[in-house]
Amino acid sequence: MQPADGINLHSPPPKLKFEKLSAYKKRKLSHSTVNDTSPPTYQISSRAEESDNSSVVEPDKNLMAEYVDFVKVKPTKKEEVLRILNKKDVTSPKFFQLDSITREDMSHWGLNPGIIAQLRDNIKKFEKHLTPQ
Numbered sequence: 001m002q003p004a005d006g007i008n009l010h011s012p013p014p015k016l017k018f019e020k021l022s023a024y025k026k027r028k029l030s031h032s033t034v035n036d037t038s039p040p041t042y043q044i045s046s047r048a049e050e051s052d053n054s055s056v057v058e059p060d061k062n063l064m065a066e067y068v069d070f071v072k073v074k075p076t077k078k079e080e081v082l083r084i085l086n087k088k089d090v091t092s093p094k095f096f097q098l099d100s101i102t103r104e105d106m107s108h109w110g111l112n113p114g115i116i117a118q119l120r121d122n123i124k125k126f127e128k129h130l131t132p133q
Helices: 023-036 059-068 075-087 093-097 103-109 112-122 123-130
Strands: none
Touching: 023 112, 059 075, 059 093, 093 112, 093 123, 103 112
């Protein structure tokens, strides 16, 4: 979205419509912010909304290797897959949730459809696997 003259955080565009909340919804929102000290989260319209709404992904050298092991990429293909992902600066499985990285893009990188499916379809399972229980 390109910035426009006269439009900023304190002077929104006239087309922006505000939603009036009922008293119930206001109480519910204020109640959740009292008990939850984390900042409010905002919805984004993409597959990324299924993630934890983190805006920055911290790179971890071993995370992608662990993910490739988790999705059971054949050992004969593992090094090549990791090399491709490293070359494309993919540092987290969450990248595969983004609409900006398509299956077609991944195919052009040199990944075959089976590996693409494994990488894109197991993100939630992997996140659960990482979560301490």
